[in-house]
Amino acid sequence: MNTGAFSRRLRRYYGWYTGTFALFVLLLAVGEQFGLSQRAIGHIFLFVTIAIYAGIGVMSRTSDVSEYYVAGRRVPAVFNGMATAADWMSAASFIGLAGTLYFSGFEGLAFVTGWTGGFVLVALLLAPYLRKFGQYTIPDFLGARYEGDFARLVGIGATVLASFVYLVAQIYGVGLVTSRFVSVEFEIGLFVGLAGILVCSFLGGMRAVTWTQVAQYLILIIAYLVPVMILSYKVTGVPAPQVMYGGVLAKLTEREAELEVEPAENAVRALYHKRADDYAAKVAALPESLETERRALIDRLNELRLDNASARDIALTERALRDLPRTPADAAVRWERARAEALEKAQPPPRHAEAHPGRTAAESQAARNNFLALVFVLMVGTAALPHILARYYTTPGVVAARRSVFWSLLFIFLLYVTAPAYAVFAKWEIYNSVIGSSLSILPGWVASWGKVGLVRIEDINGDGILQLAELSINTDVIMLATPEIAGLPYVVSGLVAAGGLAAALSTADGLLLTISNALSHDLYYKVINPHATTHRRLVISKSQLLVVAVVAAWVASMRPDNILFMVGLAFSIGAAAFFPALVLGIFWKRANRPGAVCGMLAGLGVTLFYAVRTHPFFGGSMAHAWFDINPISAGVFGVPLGFVIIIVVSLLTPPPPREIQALVDYVRYPQLPTGADEGETESGRA
Template identity: 55%
Template sequence: MSDTTGLGRQKAFNAKLFRGYAAYTLGFVVLVLLLAMLEVFGLERQWIGYAFLLSTVALYAGIGIMCRTSDPVEYYVAGRRVPAIFNGMATAADWMSVASFIGVAGTLYLSGYNGLAYILGWTGGYVLVALLLAPYLRKFGGYTIPEFLGARFDGNMPRLVGVMCAVLCSFTYLVAQIYGVGIITTRMTGISFELGIFIGLGGVLVCSFLGGMRAVTWTQVGQYIILVIAYLVPVIWLAVKQTGDPIPQFAASSVLTQVVEREQVLSQDAAELEVRNIWQSRADLMQSRISKLPESWEFEKQQLSVKLLRARANDAPMVEIRSLEREYAAYPKSVEAARTAWTKARDDFAARAAPPMPQAEPFSSKTEESPQAIRNNFLATVLCLMLGTAGLPHILMRSLTTPSVGAARQSVFWSLLFILLLYMTAPALAILVKSEIYNNLVGMPFVDLPAWVSAWSAVDRALISILDLNHDGIVQLSEIQIGGDVIVLAAPEIGGLPYVISGLVAAGALAAALSTADGLLLTLSNALSHDTLLRVVSSRMGGGRQVILSKVLLLVVAFAAAWAATRTPADILFLVGAAFSFAASTFFPVLVMGIFWKRANQWGATAGMVSGLLMTVFYMVQTQAWLRELVLGVPRSTPVELWWGIQPIAAGVFGAPVAFIVIVLVSYLTPKPVALTNQLVDYLRQPESVGATPAVHRALHEQSEQTQKH
């Protein structure tokens, strides 16, 4: 009777959720249509941006306020009653970070076929989550991943190392999300980058601070609805505009042939060749300066000083004088600074002198890399992102919120389906935007440049820069420098769509950034409060006090990440890649071995996580130029030696095998785990069980307290 009653309540709860989110979706669509009508009647673009920003942040804050809670089970795991389909939507939103939303299509635009490594790796990782991790973690029934490590490996040492790794992975990822929030809000409204960061952060904090995982879950469902609408509307519109076909994938397949033909024409165009020759001459000039250091540094400085003095003496136009003054002020302060700056300039000029990256040719490159090295890097990136996806703590935590083990498996299926809905569209968007650039922007007179070029250039010149290098007044492809992040955000403007669609896309990107930031903040604060202060420092802390402490730490972490984001860190893609490498080399090996190998003990687990992390960091430091300069003091101009052509973004492929090997070796060289650990492993691998039994948990907590006393 009780089972029937519980099932009926669950069905009623599900029906209520469907009705609520259907009304939510309808309300958002009405808002977009209303803003579109107001744009027709002359509403300024800035106010459209404000409307999207304020309305969506208010929606998220409203959900957070309604879902506020101080109950530990609700705060940490949303009461373990999130239906599989809604948990799949929340996981997809948690996953669809700003790097995924705006970065995947941009990477495919710039890298062509090679960019598919990100789609294959990120989606393939969910197969590993479903098969190897999610059901077993849900069966354990804890609150966090470090809590599982502490229980499975008999003590606080693996737990604390897990906390350290969770902080490293999640904080790196969080800074990238908040940095993306700053870019998006600046473009939406015109406010300053720093103010945009803190406005977006306010929306995050209202949800995660007031309601923890309960508020974050239901907010992420709403955010997924917004981001999927925002992603699909412009790409479908572009597909219909260019081909008349509303299915983007079919439209892109026909447009791709035209893009390839256009690439071949541009590669032989006389004006294009002229511009590339100019870029190559500039690259040769930089190389000449580098080869003549240190004399060239002093000589070029004197030449610049003479130019400035002559301009002032001859009453040259003030624009020319100011330009020379800025150039003189920015001149490298030392020989090594000149070597670094000129080496970077040489490489940039040489890259722009090369033909465009072929959109459909596999394992191609604009540099001198061999196809074998590119293939190695492609496969390494796929593998690293798969393992990293399966090891990210904020993704694994979502499996702890479902009602049962079966629901955890179903949740991963829904997550993958909802993610593929966007990822299968990203290649089409990249091709359609490239077609717009090739056919409309290339060949346009500079005096007729569209407004979106100057608007995005004002946000950051790294996003887009167009320079009339050969002074013919016509835009050539090699004169366009475009960043990957602008492809999605500016796609509506590039395609000539109404500005309200641009605001919609920005709102979707903001939703992607905030949803991931919510999950990361909870992961960080819960690891520091629940797994460090509660389990290690003060095990007698009450439930209410635990939640309060977690909220305080959440604020601290949020403002620390915001401060780091305002320092304008490395590019978003590298920060995200670093987070995946850290997760691949620490959490994935130790979780898999902890679930499927009884002999793994706390010494092996601890040594494996530490060694995998150190190996990953070592490779990153050796092969990432700016990181090597920061840590080792080696000038950026010093050539980088890659192992088998693998870029530092895939460093986890070296750390993960090291972690697996160290776990096995150290576990064999140290005492076997206690009997209780073997019982726990047997229990987790029993398919008929649902949830963790009180007896197992009671024994685990008693053992944890005894370990703490000793």
């Protein structure tokens, strides 16, 4: 079938699919009006959408190597754009971005700017050239361009590391959605989502993942736009949030000014400041302070038992004793973290529209530096993540690869231009309708999200009124809870959950396939057993899918740091490891194997060193930061170092052989060798 007819058939299929899904949501809305329970709606959304993805995965099963690795290189530009957008808009974008903008305001725009700007780099510097090269994976290009297995092995290691960190974040997002909306344990929700991921990718590889991701994009973009359009209509009377949130932001700024000077808010912040001072004193007095606290709790427990106190008081004291740090070193870490949290609550939150906030000129400069560093890392990381770049191997040719980047950016733009509106509308509702309310009449969403540990309230001054500093909301809640915050029907919450699940599953599919392909195709077939049969290669790939998926789910069950930081770390790793080697490999013939290997290892090493040294999750501290740069932007040090090392080492060592320089010419320039065809990519010029 020719490309035009294939594209028309796809449009017809996905048009029917979109209409059917809209009808499905309307029927659930009617069912809710007639008494369909929230639990039933959550289950229906979850299992119906997973069944859709599984059905597409089963129908797309294949044993053809080209279909399995690159979807037969026949995905039209528009649909590859949708699949790339779904692959790209992970749980971090769908779930975490609105929350980051809620808390960070202007500073959060670094994510929007960096992620969208990165696709400009993809279009200009990488996508068409990698498609011209052909093959299947990014380590394939590194192995061919830099002469052999050493560069390929470094590429494999970086691919697995960056993709695995990203994958854990997606599976964590799956567990978050299912545990809240289907009322199952977080760990059970992880493995329910894992089953959906595996069914999508196990049987059909890239072919199944591509057509599943198109379906997932349609669900996630509908789920993202519908709630905020309704909320916009409720608040402003116009269902155009991207246009109307500016007026709400002006009112929000006035409300922020009121809260900053409100006596009750100042009193609460003073109490948190005192708590921070108390923790600082305890840390300074270690180890004596730990032993003093332990003896005090033991004495308190003995008194309660002698006085026949209530079981609740005894249980609380026993719990406090059990949770006490075991060693002075553990106490120092935990109390320092608690001090930092209390100190943060003691400060008024930054104004939403304030650029680079800070109490001093130095703090403002640090905020500006972090903003620029994060934009840089996200842009460069976007242009270097293997699971995104691999998507451009699936198009029919170089022109289609360029066009699919345009479509990708357009489809991604629909979500990113809406995320700031989500943050402003949700913040307005919370600041206007929740803050200042009695704790006895708080809305139901506070309790429901509190059950899964993502919303916490501490009445530190005991007045029974909720002050802003007493409310702690996890970044990932804002998007998922927006329908409940706005008082919308529960079916809208179910729709959002389906969208969040689609975002997490779509990216997890692509990441899982990237890792398994790196291990099976690049490591096993290209390095260990070049004579492996097609059947054996696919068996190895599918077995790796299972192993990696289970390990990632196990790591996610430990509930690591928030989704956005993990994704940002993956971007730093990808940027430092791949961007210099890919760009110089395409645009500079003199780049050679020693330079590329040294540059990739140096960039990756510095990035990981900085992240571990500065992030509390790894036991690090910002006291060790360079130029006050946050660990999420660790790649800002690795990328320039990678460029410098590749250039210097390449100039100090012999140039690559003539055939490698001919490969650069082939990849760079549109003129094809006599008798060659643009689709001739199975072996490429490698």
